[in-house]
Amino acid sequence: MSNPVVKVNNLSKRYRIGAAEKGYKTFRETIMEGISAPVRNFGRLRSLTKFKDGQEEDVIWALKDVSFEIDEGEVLGIIGRNGAGKTTLLKVLSRITEPTSGFAEIQGRVSSLLEVGTGFHPELTGRENIFLNGAILGMRKKEIERKFDEIVDFSGVKKFIDTPLKRYSSGMQVRLAFSVAAHLEPDILLVDEVLAVGDAEFQKKCLGKMEEVAKEGRTVLFVSHNMLSLQNLCTRGILLESGQISMDDSITNTIGKYLDLGRERSGEVCWASPEVAPGNERVRLKAVRVVSEDVVTAEVDISKEFRIEVDYWNLEADDRRFVSLFLHDSMGVCLLHSANFPSVSLVPDPWYTRPYPRGLFRTSCTIPGALLNDGPHSISVYIHATVNDNIIATRDILVFYVRDTGMMGKEYTDKWVGAMRPRLGWETNQLD
Amino acid sequence: MEEKPHLTIKPKKGWQLIDFKELIEYRDLFYFLVAREIKVRYKQTVLGGLWAIIQPFFMMIVFTLFFGNLAKVPSDGIPYPIFNYSALVAWTYFANAISYSGNSLIQNTALISKVYFPRLVAPLAPVLAFLLDFCIAFIILIGMMLYYHIYPTIMTLFLPLLVILMMFTASGVGMILAALNAKYRDIRYVTPFLVQFWMFASPVVYPVSMLPEKYHLIYAINPMTGVIEGFRSALLGTVAFPTQMLLVSALVSVILFIVGALYFKRTERYFADVI
Numbered sequence: 001m002s003n004p005v006v007k008v009n010n011l012s013k014r015y016r017i018g019a020a021e022k023g024y025k026t027f028r029e030t031i032m033e034g035i036s037a038p039v040r041n042f043g044r045l046r047s048l049t050k051f052k053d054g055q056e057e058d059v060i061w062a063l064k065d066v067s068f069e070i071d072e073g074e075v076l077g078i079i080g081r082n083g084a085g086k087t088t089l090l091k092v093l094s095r096i097t098e099p100t101s102g103f104a105e106i107q108g109r110v111s112s113l114l115e116v117g118t119g120f121h122p123e124l125t126g127r128e129n130i131f132l133n134g135a136i137l138g139m140r141k142k143e144i145e146r147k148f149d150e151i152v153d154f155s156g157v158k159k160f161i162d163t164p165l166k167r168y169s170s171g172m173q174v175r176l177a178f179s180v181a182a183h184l185e186p187d188i189l190l191v192d193e194v195l196a197v198g199d200a201e202f203q204k205k206c207l208g209k210m211e212e213v214a215k216e217g218r219t220v221l222f223v224s225h226n227m228l229s230l231q232n233l234c235t236r237g238i239l240l241e242s243g244q245i246s247m248d249d250s251i252t253n254t255i256g257k258y259l260d261l262g263r264e265r266s267g268e269v270c271w272a273s274p275e276v277a278p279g280n281e282r283v284r285l286k287a288v289r290v291v292s293e294d295v296v297t298a299e300v301d302i303s304k305e306f307r308i309e310v311d312y313w314n315l316e317a318d319d320r321r322f323v324s325l326f327l328h329d330s331m332g333v334c335l336l337h338s339a340n341f342p343s344v345s346l347v348p349d350p351w352y353t354r355p356y357p358r359g360l361f362r363t364s365c366t367i368p369g370a371l372l373n374d375g376p377h378s379i380s381v382y383i384h385a386t387v388n389d390n391i392i393a394t395r396d397i398l399v400f401y402v403r404d405t406g407m408m409g410k411e412y413t414d415k416w417v418g419a420m421r422p423r424l425g426w427e428t429n430q431l432d
Numbered sequence: 433m434e435e436k437p438h439l440t441i442k443p444k445k446g447w448q449l450i451d452f453k454e455l456i457e458y459r460d461l462f463y464f465l466v467a468r469e470i471k472v473r474y475k476q477t478v479l480g481g482l483w484a485i486i487q488p489f490f491m492m493i494v495f496t497l498f499f500g501n502l503a504k505v506p507s508d509g510i511p512y513p514i515f516n517y518s519a520l521v522a523w524t525y526f527a528n529a530i531s532y533s534g535n536s537l538i539q540n541t542a543l544i545s546k547v548y549f550p551r552l553v554a555p556l557a558p559v560l561a562f563l564l565d566f567c568i569a570f571i572i573l574i575g576m577m578l579y580y581h582i583y584p585t586i587m588t589l590f591l592p593l594l595v596i597l598m599m600f601t602a603s604g605v606g607m608i609l610a611a612l613n614a615k616y617r618d619i620r621y622v623t624p625f626l627v628q629f630w631m632f633a634s635p636v637v638y639p640v641s642m643l644p645e646k647y648h649l650i651y652a653i654n655p656m657t658g659v660i661e662g663f664r665s666a667l668l669g670t671v672a673f674p675t676q677m678l679l680v681s682a683l684v685s686v687i688l689f690i691v692g693a694l695y696f697k698r699t700e701r702y703f704a705d706v707i
Contacts, residue, residue: 015705049705092441096546096704099442102442107437109437112547115546118542118547123476124471
């Protein structure tokens, strides 16, 4: 029997994004602009919360007429690209921000985890922070006192519990933070991508705890980019696209549809002008494409090598640039990360050490045949000036398929499991 | 089995009053935020809580030197230092409370944008937390009264009411400043000026009696006038208890509080979006 505990009805949320400011031209204009700045600034700040009816250019709908229900005990995954409205939805449901129109009804105690360690203060001790953070997350003082030992045990920082938080390592801080969060006992839990913290071992512990929560029959709304944990935890999935629900189905089907999203069947994604392309005034992307046998394609033969080409405009002279790529599989698992560094290149890229002039550049990476398994893969492109200075960081910008046309599946035609499918050195010898 | 809370989320229209029920529900958080405010303030300082005394005490020395000794400002027949310090105890509380309160939302940006709690807790926490500093500074006042052989009058019984009046005023101003500050960061620069001007618009370095009697009630529109004059009258017996002035001050203070609360509640819906 279905018993909806969360009902969301035509929920919409409007934001104003700052319109770009015009560059100054002459000295006179600069002075005039400076004098009139207070008036303009006031109008700009005021307009952040004042909206006119009808169409306005710099207004975006982070959520538009979103409706769904969640039954008691259901674990719902929210999937979508960056900016699709996932976090906005959680913020509206956890009352951090108000919807512009529509309404939601929630039955039961809600806790939201948009971040772990909210309100942690470096000067306070671990003990004081547990109480403060617990209260911030909506726990009563008595409840925290009751669970205090359990929280400390789970975090594994017992020895330092009366030490100021600023003396903790960042890993310890995160563990303490998650431990508090993990001991919330709400009827409905709203979680935003908080599992991507701590070391691998602790992450596993967190995921385990999440599974426990899900199995206890609590209602959970879970936002993540990690398809693997979504698949593991959720029963149902909602796909958000530009603030609207484009799919509401089983988690498996929704993930399938999501990975199809933005799947440029052409094997190329390009931007007509720098203004609309990802990047900033230093570098803009022009195009990313997959090329196999000199043809741009979204389908790559598993046994043949292919090239990923990244075209970009360099807009800032005399600085260094380098490009790095990530490949993810359909579960969101990162298969590889590489860059045009000499030490990870077959032949060093001469541009690696060279200062770039302004202009259009192409960096390409050749990936050998018989390396990846068949199936969809997504490409993420980063362009950096230094290792710590990411100018462009895109996620899942282009999807391509590795197809086994039969070249590597003559004997066994079913799906080969695993992320990789290289040709390896097999041999059998008769030993006696 | 306790009944499950039912929550409806929808856009709020128009003016809202303070939701006291909700504030009570979140009293533990309120308590911890006030505790944090107090614990953190003097962490990693050498003098710690002594700063609560040093601030008004050194102000008193400077004012006594310039206004008491050099400018010969009258002090209602009592020594200038205690005349001045009695006002500074209240004034220092007020100045700190509105400054911290006005910055409270900005200070707690991470909280505001990541978790829900009644936003009013943020500006009200410093108003409560600074009461501790007030009490510490007050001890020195008692010491000075013993030193100068000045004894409180029966009107000292009204002291708690004066403190409440002072807190009410600080809350009202703090809420307005905090709400404006969320959107217009100019407030951060306005506040120090405001505090300075307001101090000279209050009888801190000079007595009310310097003004012609007919202006006293107009002067009391500044609620801190009533508070400070009340303090002096009750504790030091300088003038008759200024009942009429206090009524005016109290009225203005309540209006400030209501306006502050209404404005804060009206604007809090967009704090997370603009902060």
